[in-house]
Amino acid sequence: MTLPATMRAVEISEPGGPEVLRPTERPVPVPRAGEVLIRLAYAGVNRPDALQRAGSYAPPPQASDLPGLEGAGEVAALGEGVSGLRVGDRVCALLPGGGYADYVATPAAHALPVPDGLGLKEAACLPETFFTVWSNVFMRGGLTAGERFLVHGGSSGIGTTAIQLASVFGARVFATAGNPTKCAACRDLGAERAIDYSSEDFVEILRAEGGADLILDMVGGDYLPRNVRALADDGRLVQIAFLQGPKVALNFAQVMMRRLTITGSTLRPQSDLAKARIADELRERVWPLLASGRIAPVVDSEFDLTQAALAHARMEQSAHVGKIVLKIA
Numbered sequence: 152m153t154l155p156a157t158m159r160a161v162e163i164s165e166p167g168g169p170e171v172l173r174p175t176e177r178p179v180p181v182p183r184a185g186e187v188l189i190r191l192a193y194a195g196v197n198r199p200d201a202l203q204r205a206g207s208y209a210p211p212p213q214a215s216d217l218p219g220l221e222g223a224g225e226v227a228a229l230g231e232g233v234s235g236l237r238v239g240d241r242v243c244a245l246l247p248g249g250g251y252a253d254y255v256a257t258p259a260a261h262a263l264p265v266p267d268g269l270g271l272k273e274a275a276c277l278p279e280t281f282f283t284v285w286s287n288v289f290m291r292g293g294l295t296a297g298e299r300f301l302v303h304g305g306s307s308g309i310g311t312t313a314i315q316l317a318s319v320f321g322a323r324v325f326a327t328a329g330n331p332t333k334c335a336a337c338r339d340l341g342a343e344r345a346i347d348y349s350s351e352d353f354v355e356i357l358r359a360e361g362g363a364d365l366i367l368d369m370v371g372g373d374y375l376p377r378n379v380r381a382l383a384d385d386g387r388l389v390q391i392a393f394l395q396g397p398k399v400a401l402n403f404a405q406v407m408m409r410r411l412t413i414t415g416s417t418l419r420p421q422s423d424l425a426k427a428r429i430a431d432e433l434r435e436r437v438w439p440l441l442a443s444g445r446i447a448p449v450v451d452s453e454f455d456l457t458q459a460a461l462a463h464a465r466m467e468q469s470a471h472v473g474k475i476v477l478k479i480a
């Protein structure tokens with residue numbers, strides 16, 4: 152494959168609203184040892200991209216300053232020492248950044264095959280949410296069959312992934328969402344009970360069921376004490392974001408008296424090795440479920456790469472259900 156010297160990309164011209172996303176031209180990245188260069192067909196849009204654009208989520212050292220944490224396309228070049236992948240292979244990959252572009256370099260160990268039966272558009276929507284949900288709900292949170300699992304933001308990219316994975320692995324799934332349409336989507340994906348938080352109290356509903364064994368939360372703020380009340384004894388709370396803020400008064404005696412665990416993580420700053428371990432588990436335990444059609448990414452809408460600002464605006468209006476994707480090629 153002959154590679155051009157430069158490529159199209161969308162950059163964050165300054166911290167701000169969606170309008171600061173600007174088309175630009177950049178050099179095509181050169182894959183380092185252990186990396187692959189991917190010619191992207193699609194890139195997924197994630198809430199962390201919007202946080203980075205607003206100036207509140209800086210990329211880690213050595214990562215591209217361009218937004219974009221996931222994508223799918225064809226392997227265009229291999230860095231030194233890469234085995235197991237060939238130029239022309241169709242892959243989807245977790246990216247350290249740089250996905251809003253024609254080409255991106257990422258560790259080869261973070262690339263996974265496009266599951267049988269899925270197109271590149273659907274595959275581009277997988278890595279960020281599947282790595283995040285698998286590592287937080289199953290590896291960190293230890294969810295097992297029969298447990299009661301509550302996910303907030305059930306209609307989000309993360310939520311639609313968490314509902315499906317928890318259901319398919321045998322958990323009883325409860326999800327919160329902000330309106331009846333989003334609640335219906337949560338039920339269609341496998342939630343036994345969708346809770347419309349504009350009119351219902353998730354604490355009451357979970358307590359009536361005996362409490363949640365595991366909660367995946369991205370909201371924070373006053374959800375923190377409410378989550379603690381909604382947990383069963385020995386329950387676990389896994390925090391992956393704080394859309395309503397990280398600071399709150401909390402009575403930690405409850406944590407002690409009821410043997411609760413409060414934990415959390417962010418994916419992006421973790422080591423390449425930690426992400427490779429998540430990729431290995433996904434390949435073995437989850438990719439066959441995608442190939443058999445038992446679970447599938449939920450695609451809300453598609454925008455051209457040059458319309459990335461519109462894609463961010465849609466995400467921030469919170470009207471979407473599932474994933475927003477950028478078409479690159």
Ligand SMILES: NC(=O)c1ccc[n+]([C@@H]2O[C@H](COP(=O)([O-])OP(=O)(O)OC[C@H]3O[C@@H](n4cnc5c(N)ncnc54)[C@H](OP(=O)(O)O)[C@@H]3O)[C@@H](O)[C@H]2O)c1
Binds near residue numbers: 310418
């Ligand atoms: N820790 C990690 O490694 C990691 C990785 C990826 C994503 N995340 C986080 O996970 C969350 C979901 O990501 P995503 O890409 O799936 O985003 P998304 O699709 O935009 O979902 C955000 C959801 O949060 C709900 N929400 C509740 N309170 C909100 C508030 N105050 N402001 C905005 N939305 C609110 C919205 O649903 P309603 O309209 O029903 O309220 C919306 O569906 C984000 O906070 C993201 O930063 C964390």
